[in-house]
Amino acid sequence: MSVKINYLDSKKSSNKNKAIFVYPDTKMSGFKGEFDDKINQKLVNFLKKNKNTKDNKIISLNQDFDQKLIIIFLAKENDELESEKLGAKFFDFVKNNEVNDIYIKTPLFESSKKKYNINYNSFIHGAELKSYEFNLYKTKKNNKNINFTVDKINISQKAKKLDSILSGVNFTRDLVSEPGNILHPDEYAKRLIKLKKFGLKVIVYDKKKLKKMGCNALLGVGQGSIRGSYLVTIEWKGNKSKSKPLAFVGKGVCFDTGGYSLKPARFMEDMTYDMAGSAAVVGLMKTLALRKAKVNAVGVVGLVENMVSGNAQRPGDIVKSFSGKTIEVLNTDAEGRLVLADALTFTEKKFKPKFMVDLATLTGAIIVSLGSEYAGLFSNDDKLSKQLLEAGKRVDEKLWRMPLHKNFDKLMDSKNADMQNINYVGGAGSTTAAQFLQRFILNKTPWAHLDIAGMAFSKYGGALNSSGATGYGVRLLNRLVEENYE
Numbered sequence: 001m002s003v004k005i006n007y008l009d010s011k012k013s014s015n016k017n018k019a020i021f022v023y024p025d026t027k028m029s030g031f032k033g034e035f036d037d038k039i040n041q042k043l044v045n046f047l048k049k050n051k052n053t054k055d056n057k058i059i060s061l062n063q064d065f066d067q068k069l070i071i072i073f074l075a076k077e078n079d080e081l082e083s084e085k086l087g088a089k090f091f092d093f094v095k096n097n098e099v100n101d102i103y104i105k106t107p108l109f110e111s112s113k114k115k116y117n118i119n120y121n122s123f124i125h126g127a128e129l130k131s132y133e134f135n136l137y138k139t140k141k142n143n144k145n146i147n148f149t150v151d152k153i154n155i156s157q158k159a160k161k162l163d164s165i166l167s168g169v170n171f172t173r174d175l176v177s178e179p180g181n182i183l184h185p186d187e188y189a190k191r192l193i194k195l196k197k198f199g200l201k202v203i204v205y206d207k208k209k210l211k212k213m214g215c216n217a218l219l220g221v222g223q224g225s226i227r228g229s230y231l232v233t234i235e236w237k238g239n240k241s242k243s244k245p246l247a248f249v250g251k252g253v254c255f256d257t258g259g260y261s262l263k264p265a266r267f268m269e270d271m272t273y274d275m276a277g278s279a280a281v282v283g284l285m286k287t288l289a290l291r292k293a294k295v296n297a298v299g300v301v302g303l304v305e306n307m308v309s310g311n312a313q314r315p316g317d318i319v320k321s322f323s324g325k326t327i328e329v330l331n332t333d334a335e336g337r338l339v340l341a342d343a344l345t346f347t348e349k350k351f352k353p354k355f356m357v358d359l360a361t362l363t364g365a366i367i368v369s370l371g372s373e374y375a376g377l378f379s380n381d382d383k384l385s386k387q388l389l390e391a392g393k394r395v396d397e398k399l400w401r402m403p404l405h406k407n408f409d410k411l412m413d414s415k416n417a418d419m420q421n422i423n424y425v426g427g428a429g430s431t432t433a434a435q436f437l438q439r440f441i442l443n444k445t446p447w448a449h450l451d452i453a454g455m456a457f458s459k460y461g462g463a464l465n466s467s468g469a470t471g472y473g474v475r476l477l478n479r480l481v482e483e484n485y486e
Contacts, residue, residue, distance in 0.1 A: 002128075002131045002132070002133065002145055002146070003091060003124075003127050003128050003131040003145065003146050003148055004145035004146070004147050004148070005124060005128070005148050005150060006147060006148070006149045006150070007149075007150060007151075016066065016067040016068075016101075017067060017068045017069075017070070017099050017101060017102040017103065018068075018069055018070070018102065018103050018104075018105055019069075019070040019071075019072060019090070019094075019102055019103070019104045019105065020069070020070075020071060020072065020105045021072045021073075021074055021105075021118055022043070022047065022071055022072070022073055022074070023073075023074050023075070023116040024047070024050065024051050024052075024053070024073075024075055024116070025116075026047060035069065039061060039069060042061050043061075043071070046059065046071065046073075050073060050075070053075050054075055054076055055075055055076065056072075056073060056074055056075055056076060056078070056082075056086055056089075057071075057073040057075070058070065058071065058072055058073070058089060058090060058093045059071045059073070060093075060097055068097070068099055068102075070090075070093070070094065070099070070102065072086070072090060072118075074086075074116045074117075074118060075116070076115070076116075077115040077116075078115075078116070078117065078118050078119065079119065080119050080122045080394075081122075081394060081395065081396055083118055083119035083120075083122035083123045083126065084119075084122045084123070084125055084126030084129065084396075084464060085126055085396070085463045085464065086118070086123060086126065087122065087123035087124055087125065087126025087127040087128075087130070088126040088127060088129060088130035088463055088464050089126075090123070090126075090127055091126075091127035091128075091130045091131050091146070092130065094146055095131075095146060099146070100144060100145075100146055100147065101146075101147045101149075102146075102147070102148060102149070103149040103150075104124075104148055104149065104150050105151075106120065106150075106151045120150075121158045121159045121162055122162070124148065124150060124159070124162075125162040125165075125166065126464060127148065128166050129166065129169065129464045129465065130464055130465065130466060131146070131466075132169075132170055132173055132465065132466055132471075133466055133468075134173065134174065134177035134468055134469065136177075136178075137179075160291075161291050163290075164287050164290035164291035165287050165291070165474070165475060165478055167286065167287065167290055168283040168284060168285075168286045168287030168290065168474045168478070169283055169287075169471035169474045169475060170471065171279075171282065171283045171286050172276075172279040172280055172282065172283030172469070172471040172473070172474050173465075173468070173469040173470070173471045174469075175188070175191075175275070175279040175282065175283075175469075176272075176273045176275070176276045176279050176456060176457065176469035176471075177272075177468055177469045178272065179272055180254055180255035180271075180272045180305075183254055183272075183275075184225075184227045184254050184255070184305055185222065185225075185227045185228050185229060185230055185252070185254050185303040185304055185305055186227050186228050188230075188252065188254060188275070188278075188303050189204050189206075189228070189230045189232060189303060192204070192232050192234065192282065192301075195234060195282070195285070195286060195289075198286060198289040198290060199236070199289050200234050200235065200236055200285060200286075200289050201233075201234070201235040201236075201237075202232065202233070202234050202235075203232070203233045204230055204231075204232050205230060205231040205232070205233075206228055206229075206230055207219065207222075207228050207229050207230075210229065210230075210231060210342075213322060213346070214320065214321075214322050214324075215231065215321075215322045215342040215346065216319040216320050216321060216322075216342075217319050217320075217321040217322070217327055217338040217339070217341045217342045218231065218302050218304060218322075218338065218339050218341075218342040218343065220313045220317065220319045220329065220338060221253070221259075221304045221306050221313065221332075221335040221338050221339055222304035222305055222306070223311055223312065223313055224259060224306070224307040224308055224309040224311055224312025224313060225304070225305035225306070225307040225309070226307075226309075227254075227305045229302075229303065229304045229305075230302070230303040230304075231300065231301070231302050231303075231342070231343060231346065232300070232301050232303060233298060233299070233300050233350075234281075234282065234285045234298065234299040234300075234301075235296075235297075235298045235299075236285055236288045236289050236293065236295075236296070236297045236298070237296050238288065238292060238293045238294050238295050238296065238297075239294055239295055239296045241296075243296055243354075244296070244351075244352060244353055244354040245296040245297050245298045245351055245353050245354065246295060246296070246297045246298070246353060246354055246355060246357075246481060246485060247297070247298050247299075247300065247347050247348075247351055247353035247354075247355065247356040247357070248281045248284060248285070248297065248298070248299045248300070248356075248357050248358075248359070248477060249281065249299075249300045249301070249340065249343050249344055249347055249356060249357070249358040249359070250275075250277040250278030250279070250280060250281035250282070250299070250300070250301040250302075250343075250358065250359050250360070251274070251275065251277040251278055251301075251302065251336040251339050251340055251343075251358070251359070251360035251361065251362065252275040252277070252278030252279075252301045252302055252303040252304065252339070253271075253274040253275055253304055253305070253306055253335060253336055253339065254272070254274070254275050254303065254304070254305050255271055255272055255274065255305050255306070255307070256271040256274040256306045256333070256335065256336075257271070257306055257307055257308055258306065258332065258333035259306050259307070259308060259312055259313055259332030259333060259335065260308060260312060260313070260314060260315055260332050261315060261331045261332040261333040261334075262308065262333075263333060270457065273361065273456050273457045273469065274336070274361050275303070276359075276361050276452060276456030276457065276469070276472070276473075277336075277358070277359035277360040277361060277362075277450075277452060277456075277473070278301035278302070278303065278359075279469075280359050280452070280456075280471070280472065280473030280474055280477070281299040281300070281301055281359060281473075282299060282301065283471060283473075283474040284297075284299065284473070284474050284477045284478060285297065285299040287474060287478050288478070288481065293481060293482070293486060294486045295481055295485050295486050297481065298347070298351050298353065300343050300346065300347045301343070302339040302340065302342065302343040304335075304339055306332070306333075306335045312332070313329055313332050314329075314332070315329065315330055315331060315332055316328070316329070316330065317329045318416060318417045319338075321338075321341050321342055321345065321440065322341075322342040322345045322346055323341070323342075323345040323440050323442060325418045325419065325439065325440070326417040326418045326419075327341070327414075327417055327418065327419055327420070327421055328414040328416050328417040328419070328420045328421070329420075329421050330414075330420050330421060330422050330424065331421060331422040334421045334422045334433070336360050336361070336362050337360075337362065337421060337433055337436050337437055338421060340358055340360060340362075340437055340440075341436070341437065341439075341440045342440075343358075344356060344358060344437060344440045344441060344447075345440045345441075345442060348441060348442060348443055348445050349442075352443075352445075353445060354446070354485075355381070355384050355445065355446040355447065355448070356441070356445055356446070356447045356448075357384075357388070357447070357448045357449075357450065357477065357480075358437070358447075358448075358449050358450065359450045359452055359473050360449070360450070360451060360452065360453075361451075361452055361453040361456050362430070362433050362449075362451045362453060363429050363430045363433050363451055363453055364429070364453060365428075365429030365430045365433075366429075366430040366451040366453050366454060367453055367454040369402070369430060370400055370454055371454055372454045372455060372458065373398060373454075374398045374399060374400040374454075374455075375392075375397070375398070375399050375400075375450050375451060375452045375454065375455045375472070375473075376399075376400060376402045376430050376434075376449075376450070376451035377389065377399040377400060377401045377402060377448060377449075377450055378401075378402050378403075378404050378430075378431070378434035378437075378438075378448065378449040378451070379401070379404070379446075379447065379448040379449070380404065380438060380441065380444075380446065380447050380448075381446035381447065381448065383446070384446045384447075384448050385401055385448060387480055387483075387484050388448055388450075388476070388480055389401065390483075391476050391477075391479040391480040391483065391484075392476050394479055394483075395475040395476055395479050396463060396464065397455070397472055397473065397475055397476040399450065399476075402430060402431060402434070403431060404431065404434060404435060404438060405435075408428060408431055408432055408435040409435060409439075411423040411425055411428070411432050411435075412432055412435060412436050412439075419436065419439060421436065430451055433451070434449045434451070437449055450473065452472055452473060455470060455472040455473075456469070456470060456472050456473075457469055457470065458470050
């Protein structure tokens with residue numbers, strides 16, 4: 001079940017069900033002539049009872065046995081984010097009350113206190129974000145839409161921009177939701193090529209090209225799979241100047257068995273979302289293209305499948321990365337950092353970006369540290385970190401900065417190669433993983449690593465997402481770009 005938005009002139013609306021916004025200081029006389037006396041009195045009584053409350057509320061009044069009036073009561077400051085959350089709450093309310101068709105009336109009862117006013121476009125956007133569901137493989141589908149009818153006067157450039165963001169977020173959610181037998185690296189690469197129709201330049205580097213380039217860290221992860229391994233670049237040139245692009249790099253392990261360092265059977269099915277970092281990058285690039293962002297940006301994703309076979313990588317193998325540095329693979333389940341190692345060095349060398357942000361479901365340790373409330377942020381640059389933290393607050397995709405320090409390097413040093421891919425001493429699992437990645441930033445490019453293992457998938461849903469794939473990262477990075485680099 002999803003939201004379908006119909007834009008109509010308010011005078012042409014024939015919807016029986018209506019939703020209105022009211023405020024603590026809405027005048028009682030304002031309801032006269034709008035509703036029948038019985039409903040008017042209920043509204044008056046509700047306002048009297050709630051005039052001192054500080055909480056937004058949603059209630060339903062029956063005008064008739066088949067006609068509902070839903071009251072959206074605004075009792076606190078509603079900025080863009082609060083409006084989105086209220087819209088999401090409204091969607092859940094109408095869904096749970098089985099209201100399938102409703103006219104949302106532009107605020108006709110104005111508040112004398114500006115802080116009570118609603119960001120109308122953000123309200124609708126929140127409802128649309130919340131309404132996502134993935135039912136592609138259900139034979140019996142609930143294809144019913146909840147129809148929201150809104151006034152034409154509320155169509156704006158902002159609404160169009162929010163539609164672009166929604167499209168990017170939902171594309172990310174779709175990719176993360178696909179099962180591993182469908183979205184393997186070969187299929188993933190094909191879907192990315194289709195992004196060319198949005199004005200994006202897409203180049204796919206296959207196994208043969210990667211071997212010639214020396215991307216042996218990435219190739220080692222995928223060598224046990226019958227599927228291919230790929231590095232895909234997605235470029236958006238929205239700024240006519242030859243300015244350095246912003247670079248976003250994503251881990252795309254389409255399924256992760258752990259390799260010979262095999263994962264426990266329980267919950268291994270969830271490892272379809274081990275490519276969520278790459279999906280966030282892809283969704284961001286689609287968003288930037290759809291909204292014609294005035295910025296140059298590039299997305300780089302490494303696509304592999306970490307499987308067990310007679311040709312799979314062994315614990316103890318040593319590989320030479322694209323950077324020229326050698327890595328002793330002590331644990332084949334610490335594979336995402338191997339993919340990112342080659343992707344980061346490649347991105348820095350080829351595109352010479354203004355900064356790099358990588359996203360990955362990299363460590364279980366970050367879930368132990370931060371749960372499902374924050375993603376871990378590791379960075380070599382204070383300015384970029386501050387911008388990311390602020391962007392995360394604004395869209396409710398929160399980050400918590402974690403430490404990097406040269407003293408952690410010794411935990412990743414190897415006796416047999418330049419480094420090892422896991423810290424066997426124990427402790428600081430997320431930090432040592434980030435410290436490992438930092439070794440592949442060769443030219444001091446500003447860089448941030450976002451460990452999104454606790455944020456990419458939700459068992460229970462959140463304020464702006466249903467259960468399942470969250471689309472985490474798309475809105476965060478879009479806000480970073482919009483507020484700081486356009």
